[in-house]
Amino acid sequence: MTAGDQTTRVGALEVVSGLSAYRAAEEAMRRRTRESMKMGENDLSALRFLLKAQQDGRVVTPGMLAEHLRMKSASVTVMLDRLTRSGHLTRSPHPTDRRSLAVVATPGSDDEVRHTLGEMHRRMMAVASSLGPHEAEVVRSFFVRLSEVANREAPRRD
Known part of the structure; x- marks a missing residue:
């Protein structure tokens, strides 16, 4: 794997990690919404x-x-x-x-x-x-x- 390939892979992992963090935050927001609305x-x-x-x-x-x-x-x-x-x-x-x-x-x-x-x-x-x-x-x-x-x-x- 070249240095460019490694950089691309790290960038892709960071994007997917950011997406996962957003999904977790969105799920927590939905849970809070459901709880507040019962x-x-x-x-x-x-x-x-x-x-x-x-x-x-x-x-x-x-x-x-x-x-x-x-x-x-x-x-x-x-x-x-x-x-x-x-x-x-x-x-x-x-x-x-x-x-x-x-x-x-x-x-x-x-x-x-x-x-x-x-x-x-x-x-x-x-x-x-x-x-x-x-x-x-x-x-x-x-x-x-x-x-x-x-x-x-x-x-x-x-």
Whole structure:
């Protein structure tokens, strides 16, 4: 291995190490968020999905939520019951399909999520905004390529 190869390897290890440190910090932030909102991971993911759908003007059904979260419908029903009791969402008849329900996050949920996650999002945007155009493109491209690698199925071992 040449000195250049060794330098490249050390740089790559430092990048992957930095990514691991970020992932650990993000997981800790998610845990703190779930604890402060007294919710599990799926509950918070469901709420975020509902809020985004409402922002986009889409009606969400329990089935859509089950598909998004990759959960069984019975488990989604239990989760929806819990989130309804806690005041985070309501269920009402679907506006165009009489056989289905519409699931809607309450205004208070939107406020709670914005309050809990808003400041962290602003700080992350400040860091991202501090990058120059070339740096931003390098980072964006790096994350796109990492996402492609992570989404690729591993070869099967037979």
